[in-house]
Amino acid sequence: MAAGKAYKIATLGSHSALQILKGAKDEGFKTLVIATPDRVTLYSRFNFIDKILEIPTFTDFPKIEKDLIREKVILIPHGSFVAYLGLEEHKKMKVPYFGNKAVLDWESDRLKQREWLEKAHVPVPRRFKNANEIDAPVLVKAYGAAGGRGYFFAKNKKEFKSKIKNFKPKNYIIQEYVIGVSAYVHYFYSPLSKKLEILSIDRRYETNVDSLGRIPSHNQRGLGIEPSFVVVGNSPLVLRESLLADAFEMGERTIEASQKLMDGGLWGPFCLEAIITPKQEFFVIELSCRIVAGTNLFINGSPYSALYYDKEVSTGRRIAMEIKKAIKTRSLNKILY
Ligand code: AMP
Numbered sequence: 001m002a003a004g005k006a007y008k009i010a011t012l013g014s015h016s017a018l019q020i021l022k023g024a025k026d027e028g029f030k031t032l033v034i035a036t037p038d039r040v041t042l043y044s045r046f047n048f049i050d051k052i053l054e055i056p057t058f059t060d061f062p063k064i065e066k067d068l069i070r071e072k073v074i075l076i077p078h079g080s081f082v083a084y085l086g087l088e089e090h091k092k093m094k095v096p097y098f099g100n101k102a103v104l105d106w107e108s109d110r111l112k113q114r115e116w117l118e119k120a121h122v123p124v125p126r127r128f129k130n131a132n133e134i135d136a137p138v139l140v141k142a143y144g145a146a147g148g149r150g151y152f153f154a155k156n157k158k159e160f161k162s163k164i165k166n167f168k169p170k171n172y173i174i175q176e177y178v179i180g181v182s183a184y185v186h187y188f189y190s191p192l193s194k195k196l197e198i199l200s201i202d203r204r205y206e207t208n209v210d211s212l213g214r215i216p217s218h219n220q221r222g223l224g225i226e227p228s229f230v231v232v233g234n235s236p237l238v239l240r241e242s243l244l245a246d247a248f249e250m251g252e253r254t255i256e257a258s259q260k261l262m263d264g265g266l267w268g269p270f271c272l273e274a275i276i277t278p279k280q281e282f283f284v285i286e287l288s289c290r291i292v293a294g295t296n297l298f299i300n301g302s303p304y305s306a307l308y309y310d311k312e313v314s315t316g317r318r319i320a321m322e323i324k325k326a327i328k329t330r331s332l333n334k335i336l337y
């Protein structure tokens, strides 16, 4: 594959870099990882990584942009890009980038994200604009909080009023706490074939909320345990088949709405993070516009990606397949920013 030989696929060394680069290599690309000194040994263990570019810290990334452009790199963003580079730095990058940066402003602002989901008729948990409206258990989320930190749970208005006194962040949202199980659906939308695939599904494993049920409530009484949502890992999930129809339609509507709201809309991997209630209704608590860490469970494919492909296709590999197709059909401009 001549085209694949010319372009290198690269990402930052963290989050889902191993999956992305393994997938790229399986599709015949040269691969490159940008790593901080503490992670060079980790990435040198794997022979599907052709080159390691070392930088002192992730914030030094802009200094190597020229080198990356010279290397003919296509950069694949993941969860660490915004976390470590910051939104503005991320938007300014000039290295060819897989995905649409126009989605970043919509995704990073919780209220805009909600507007997007509402336009897509994707059900979201109710939001209470002020304390007096609270008539259900709530989760209070500070703006910019991630990975389940910076949240608190209140079972009613009274508890909210007492807990908010000790909550430091000034900007937060009050959301109904949806009681159900979580399911994080990993989608891939191809701007080349205009098709949406569900590649895999995971659920997050969060401490301590995912273990509170191990201690009966009568034993918990008096301990003063507060639920927390700090993610420590992910486990695989397959959905009851009848729920899949809803999952596909929600994903399709998310894409359609994005095309109306932002120039070019959303493409590539994304994730709807949902809670499913006993009535089998999905409530989407968050939208992630890139590869999520839960896809790392499926480096050798998943029960869903096997329905489309006769090879082991992870989200990382699916990205490389899209790039390869775009190179072959001279349509890289449709998928890179
Ligand atoms: P790390 O790979 O630990 O450097 O994480 C990079 C970023 O991805 C951090 O912002 C984490 O909060 C996020 N992250 C890492 N692993 C997960 C996961 N399993 N689920 C959700 N977010 C994650």
Ligand code: AMP
Residues within 6 Å of the ligand: 125, 139, 145, 146, 147, 148, 175, 176, 177, 178, 179, 182, 204, 206, 229, 273, 275, 285, 286
């Ligand atoms: P987030 O950072 O918004 O993805 O939320 C982190 C975790 O908090 C999720 O994985 C859920 O376990 C939990 N969570 C967030 N919002 C809600 C909600 N409205 N109802 C129930 N659980 C929630």
